[in-house]
Amino acid sequence: MNTLSLLPVPIGASCRLTAVKAVVFAMAILPCLSAQAQTQAGQSPPAVVKVATVKQGRVAPTAAMPGEISARYHLAVKAEASGTVARLVELGAAVKAGEMVAELVDPVYALRLRELQQDVASAAARVRFLQAESRRLASLQKQKLASPREVEQNRSDLAQAQSQQQGAAARLRQLQQTVKRLQLQAPFAAYVTEHVAQPGEYVRAGDPVLRLISRQRRVRVSVPVTARAFVKEGQHWKVLLTDDGIPEQAQSVEAPVTTIVPSASNPSHQIQVLLDWPMEETVPGLDGQPVTVFYPSGHPTDVTLVPRDALVLRQGAAYVYRLREGHAEKLAVKPGFGQGDWIAVTLTDAGAVPLQPGDQVVVRGNERLRSGQSVRVIQTLAPAAEKTE
Numbered sequence: 001m002n003t004l005s006l007l008p009v010p011i012g013a014s015c016r017l018t019a020v021k022a023v024v025f026a027m028a029i030l031p032c033l034s035a036q037a038q039t040q041a042g043q044s045p046p047a048v049v050k051v052a053t054v055k056q057g058r059v060a061p062t063a064a065m066p067g068e069i070s071a072r073y074h075l076a077v078k079a080e081a082s083g084t085v086a087r088l089v090e091l092g093a094a095v096k097a098g099e100m101v102a103e104l105v106d107p108v109y110a111l112r113l114r115e116l117q118q119d120v121a122s123a124a125a126r127v128r129f130l131q132a133e134s135r136r137l138a139s140l141q142k143q144k145l146a147s148p149r150e151v152e153q154n155r156s157d158l159a160q161a162q163s164q165q166q167g168a169a170a171r172l173r174q175l176q177q178t179v180k181r182l183q184l185q186a187p188f189a190a191y192v193t194e195h196v197a198q199p200g201e202y203v204r205a206g207d208p209v210l211r212l213i214s215r216q217r218r219v220r221v222s223v224p225v226t227a228r229a230f231v232k233e234g235q236h237w238k239v240l241l242t243d244d245g246i247p248e249q250a251q252s253v254e255a256p257v258t259t260i261v262p263s264a265s266n267p268s269h270q271i272q273v274l275l276d277w278p279m280e281e282t283v284p285g286l287d288g289q290p291v292t293v294f295y296p297s298g299h300p301t302d303v304t305l306v307p308r309d310a311l312v313l314r315q316g317a318a319y320v321y322r323l324r325e326g327h328a329e330k331l332a333v334k335p336g337f338g339q340g341d342w343i344a345v346t347l348t349d350a351g352a353v354p355l356q357p358g359d360q361v362v363v364r365g366n367e368r369l370r371s372g373q374s375v376r377v378i379q380t381l382a383p384a385a386e387k388t389e
Contacts, residue, residue, distance in 0.1 A: 046376040050364035051323055052307045053380070056357045059305070059344055060230065061337045063297040067221030067239070069277055069285045071213035073188060076196070077101060079203045080181035083109075088195055088210060095186045095212075102209045104182040113179065116172040123165035130158040189215040213287055217277040219255055221293040222270035230296040233257050237275060238294040238340075241284060253278065253285075303336060303344035304355050307381075309363040311335060311343065320345065321362040321369050322355065323377070328362060330371035331355070 083104030095101055134154050140146035190212040197209045219239055223231065236254045255275040264271050273295070277285055285291075311333075312319045318335050321328040331352055336344030347354050355361075362369065363381060 046326075046374040047328070047365055047369055048378055049323075049328075049362045049366065049369070049375045050379045050381060051360040051377055052310065052363045054355050054357055054359040054361055055305050055342075056302060057305050057339065057342070058300040059303050059337060059339045059342075060296040060300040061298040062238075062294040063227075064292050064294050065221050065223055067219050067291050067293040069217055069287060069289045069291060070220055071191075071287045072216045072218055073190075073212075073214040075187070075190070075212045075214075076208040077184050077186075077210050077212060079104060079184070079205055079207050079209055081109075081178050082106060082204045083182050083202070085197050085199050085201050085203060085209065088197075088199060089192050091192055091195060093192045094215065095190055095192065097186060097188050099186050100183050101186050101192060101212070102184040104184070104203065104209075106182065109175065109179050109182070113172075113175055116168065116175055119168040120165065120172050123161065123168045126161040127158065127165050130154060130161050134158055184209060186212060191215060217285060217287065218258070219275040219277055219291060219293060220272060221275070221291075221295070222266075222268065222272050223295050225264045225269050225271055227295060227297055228260075228271060230298060231257070231260060231271075231273060233260060235296070237296075239275065239277075240292040240294070241289070304346075304357075305339065305342040306345055306355070306361050307363050308338065308341055308343050310361040310366070311345075312366050312369075318345075320355075321366050321371075323360040323362065323375065326374055328366075328369045328371065328373050328375050330369075 081104065083106040085102065086105045087103040089095060089101045134151075137146045137151050137154050141148075141151055192210060193213050194211040195209075196211060197203050197207065203209060235257045237257060239253045239255045241251045241253075255277055257273060258276050259274040261272040261274070275293070306320055310320045312321070318333050320331050320333055322331055323329075329352075332348045333345040333355075334348050336346060338344070345355070360377075360380065362375070364379075365375075369375070
């Protein structure tokens with residue numbers, strides 16, 4: 001037994017405590033009594049909903065065509081000099097522009113390099129000797145102790161030695177460039193996709209060593225030539241990845257149109273359109289991966305737009321619930337073409353008041369609504385929130 005219950009309580013305090021308990025109890029059961037009263041009167045409690053605002057916009061109709069993601073460049077890196085493969089970058093590695101991707105070695109080049117360095121040193125020593133001899137002969141000639149023939153012979157020998165020195169230096173630089181080319185570099189940011197040659201294998205100049213694809217990607221799609229009037233560079237098209245393993249929120253990407261190939265001479269009479277694809281590693285998309293591209297198929301028109309979440313699809317029909325005087329009004333509509341999170345709708349109820357910009361439609365809690373049911377709005381979504389909800 002609780003010892004506190006045995007303590008004497010003043011009569012006034014006990015009355016106040018009882019009154020407080022009665023008030024708390026009344027507040028707790030009041031909502032239940034209200035809901036019970038509404039139910040007994042044949043009324044349902046208000047449905048809790050979120051709403052968004054209808055807007056007017058110019059939207060072009062779109063059509064879908066299959067396309068694919070492809071690397072901008074595919075390159076076979078070839079040996080520029082003969083040698084043995086000593087090192088290769090791992091398959092799948094991401095490399096930067098100018099980074100070494102393969103290294104070749106050849107002992108013959110090392111021996112030839114040492115030989116040419118000796119030739120350069122010997123030619124330089126010969127030039128220094130003849131320059132010193134030239135100064136000595138010039139001094140003797142002033143004293144008339146050297147003949148003009150000796151002076152001219154020295155000048156000729158010095159010019160020949162200097163020419164030989166320049167030739168040896170040029171051959172040395174040429175070999176140094178050849179040795180430098182034994183290190184193969186990536187000409188652009190790329191991924192290593194294939195090792196054509198293996199470490200320890202001897203390759204000749206011109207033989208492929210490995211293959212690269214650029215990290216910069218793009219989307220290729222062919223659209224009917226009839227859509228040429230609606231396709232413009234700089235437009236942003238919706239591209240949908242067809243891989244079901246990627247979450248829904250990561251499947252759609254807005255890609256800009258960069259190139260329209262002005263030719264429809266192929267058998268299908270379609271024009272090829274190229275779109276840029278983001279280089280970020282967080283954006284999915286592999287070389288050769290299929291995608292679905294939505295392109296404009298007509299001129300933009302003024303339409304009534306509602307958020308896609310406002311549509312309720314039941315038994316092959318589409319409805320939206322408009323908020324009017326605290327009640328939900330059910331309207332039959334015909335969905336049209338979409339624009340991001342918005343979709344054009346046309347009212348099919350002949351006797352209903354048309355949807356107008358500024359009307360509020362239910363976007364959350366509309367699955368179980370009934371026409372004429374009272375609603376309680378807990379949030380009106382702003383345009384930015386509508387996109388992220």
